[in-house]
Amino acid sequence: METFSLLLQGFGVALQPINLFYALLGSVLGTAIGVLPGIGPALTIALLLPVTISVAPTSAFIMFAGVLYGAMYGGSTTSILINTPGEAGSMMTALEGNRMARAGRGASALATAALGSFVAGTIATLLLTFAAPAIAEIAFYFRPADYFALTVLAFTSVAVVMGSSRVRGFVSLFIGLALGLVGIDQMTGQARLTFGVPALFDGMELAVVLVSLFAVGEILYVASRYRKNASEIVPMRGWAWMSWEDLRRSWKPWLRGTALGFPIGALPGGGSEIPTMLSYTLERRLSKHPEEFGHGAIEGVAGPEAANNAAAAGILIPLLTLGLPTSATAAVLLAAFQNYGLQPGPFLFTNNPELVWGLIASLYVGNVMLLVLNLPLVGLWVRLLSIPAPQLYAGILVFATIGIWGVSNSVVDLIAMVIIGIMGYVMRVYDFPIAPVLIGLILGPMAEQQLRTALAAGQGNPVVLVSTPLSVAFLVLAGLFLLAPVVLRRLRAGA
Amino acid sequence: MPNSIPEAPAGGGSDTARPWWLGGLVVALGCLCLYGAFSLPQAARYAGIGPGLFVTLVGGGLVLLGLILLLQIARDEQFIPQDTEDASGGESAHWPAFFTALAAALAPIFTIERLGMPITAMLSFALVAHAFGSRKTVVNVLVGAVLGALSWLLFTRLGLQLGGFLPMAGI
Incomplete structure (x- = not known):
């Protein structure tokens, strides 16, 4: 019952005009960047970070949540209408959705994607509402050894699951960990890996690294391998709508997609690729018209889209309750919390209930807004694609420069931008995953602090690290994750 | 005889495509961390570990990973450029x-x-x-x-x- 009254208070916060405005702003921005190539939710939130100094935390997070959800909606639009899945999570949507659009059923595909995202987003938010406080309650009993084991689990899973090679995943992770070590050591005040450059004493800002990797790296990569998009836009005007028959075929895949997406999204390293792939495979197995798959089956859009959105809500569970980011977007959200001097985790629920519940309530509001923004206005969003690529990427670089310069007006940051941008280019050419760098950068200091606290409490005896059942369980799980690629390869072969 | 077309030149011919420098770079990054860790105390008085240990661990990890990467490259590991919107991984760099x-x-x-x-x-x-x-x-x-x-x-x-x-x- 307590959850209900807290949620009601949350709605009181989320429905304040100023917060409604930020929810709308976030939803519009999110949908736009979801439609546009070359820019995703993590980069957008990172670029918005400096602006937040003049915005109250609650409003800022409500806006970020709008960006996170909006990008999912916008991403499905381009997948369906021009067959360019902007991220791994919408690959399956493009598979069936674009075929539907070509067969003149684009409106149905867009509608089932938007409504499915709405249903999944709402159910997942509902699950978040009740699961988050319970998990936060458990997290109160976590000891430093447990937290350290949990970060090890997060590291292993992220390095293993994201990308195609375990070794390259771990290289990315360790580069992130090394970047996270730069600066003054919090516990002893000693400068580490600064090599005498005073500007590095404050450490590497996550926003700088993220913007360099995602914006500069991407621009360098696309510029060197640019090919004009040959796939034409399937014309689409007016409303996206569906028939009763489409609805009848869609609602079960929506629910199944949500059931897959939410828990997997909440797991470290779960991401959105695996649940959407699972959902697609499941729908093809269960469908009464399996022959339609590959030629535009609506179940193949409905299920994965729902899974994708539910997974996006799922990442908020470990982030809010444990302070554990499991994706690039979650990492930048964690950085935003830190910018406000807030540490997500169990204490956030007791110390800042207004923020947490306002944020959760705004997710319900945001979903309704996005549905309204996307169903009738889809023709308008598609027009964004008429921005020519040269000017679009040029604009992205300008905003990236503003974002990085705005952090601390430091030329060293700008030099870092170029070096890390070239690193981002190399990582794309040699297929290194990028998210583990960010997770390592932001979680590394936390892992180290927990390790040192745990060891200090155990008077330096490393046995303390496996002294609780939970820490053992996490470390065993981390070990199991090392075997995950074999399982995943089988899944891919089956998809 | 379409079946007998050799897929790639075997042996030394493909060496130019092997990115040895990539593994070397990772090892070098690791060494840089280790160099930075040298000047730091590895153990503090009360806590079992000091500010240097984590740096040493990360540096050591990078060196190890770089060596594994070099081994993979020696075994002809394939690196396939990522496909993104507006760019095809298959194309060579301009x-x-x-x-x-x-x-x-x-x-x-x-x-x-x-x-x-x-x-x-x-x-x-x-x-x-x-x-x-x-x-x-x-x-x-x-x-x-x-x-x-x-x-x-x-x-x-x-x-x-x-x-x-x-x-x-x-x-």
Whole structure:
């Protein structure tokens, strides 16, 4: 019952005009960047970070949540209408959705994607509402050894699951960990890996690294391998709508997609690729018209889209309750919390209930807004694609420069931008995953602090690290994750 | 006999495509961390570990991973460039475009303090647009300048410190 009254208070916060405005702003921005190539939710939130100094935390997070959800909606639009899945999570949507659009059923595909995202987003938010406080309650009993084991689990899973090679995943992770070590050591005040450059004493800002990797790296990569998009836009005007028959075929895949997406999204390293792939495979197995798959089956859009959105809500569970980011977007959200001097985790629920519940309530509001923004206005969003690529990427670089310069007006940051941008280019050419760098950068200091606290409490005896059942369980799980690629390869072969 | 076409030249012929430097770079990064860790105490008095240990661990990890990567490269590990929107991993790099875009990213280092954000934005914008094949340079320069000036006004108003509008002229 307590959850209900807290949620009601949350709605009181989320429905304040100023917060409604930020929810709308976030939803519009999110949908736009979801439609546009070359820019995703993590980069957008990172670029918005400096602006937040003049915005109250609650409003800022409500806006970020709008960006996170909006990008999912916008991403499905381009997948369906021009067959360019902007991220791994919408690959399956493009598979069936674009075929539907070509067969003149684009409106149905867009509608089932938007409504499915709405249903999944709402159910997942509902699950978040009740699961988050319970998990936060458990997290109160976590000891430093447990937290350290949990970060090890997060590291292993992220390095293993994201990308195609375990070794390259771990290289990315360790580069992130090394970047996270730069600066003054919090516990002893000693400068580490600064090599005498005073500007590095404050450490590497996550926003700088993220913007360099995602914006500069991407621009360098696309510029060197640019090919004009040959796939034409399937014309689409007016409303996206569906028939009763489409609805009848869609609602079960929506629910199944949500059931897959939410828990997997909440797991470290779960991401959105695996649940959407699972959902697609499941729908093809269960469908009464399996022959339609590959030629535009609506179940193949409905299920994965729902899974994708539910997974996006799922990442908020470990982030809010444990302070554990499991994706690039979650990492930048964690950085935003830190910018406000807030540490997500169990204490956030007791110390800042207004923020947490306002944020959760705004997710319900945001979903309704996005549905309204996307169903009738889809023709308008598609027009964004008429921005020519040269000017679009040029604009992205300008905003990236503003974002990085705005952090601390430091030329060293700008030099870092170029070096890390070239690193981002190399990582794309040699297929290194990028998210583990960010997770390592932001979680590394936390892992180290927990390790040192745990060891200090155990008077330096490393046995303390496996002294609780939970820490053992996490470390065993981390070990199991090392075997995950074999399982995943089988899944891919089956998809 | 379509079946007998050899897929790739065997042996020494493919050595040029092997990115040894990639593994070497990871090892070098690890060594850099280890070098940085040398000057730090590994153990503190009360806590079992000091500020240096984690640095040593990360450096050691990077060296190890770099060596494994070198081993993989020796065993002909395939690196497939990532496919993204607007770019195909299958295509080979077009270096003039790459370096033009790189120049755009480098420009702010030299211009932002003296020439300010709007002019920097103008330069970067025009260079990236050129790298992507746009030859409407005058239009791009103008669009970049307007975008830079408007962003400067908007973000400064939002409380962001972006430096002077045109520092050379003292504005």
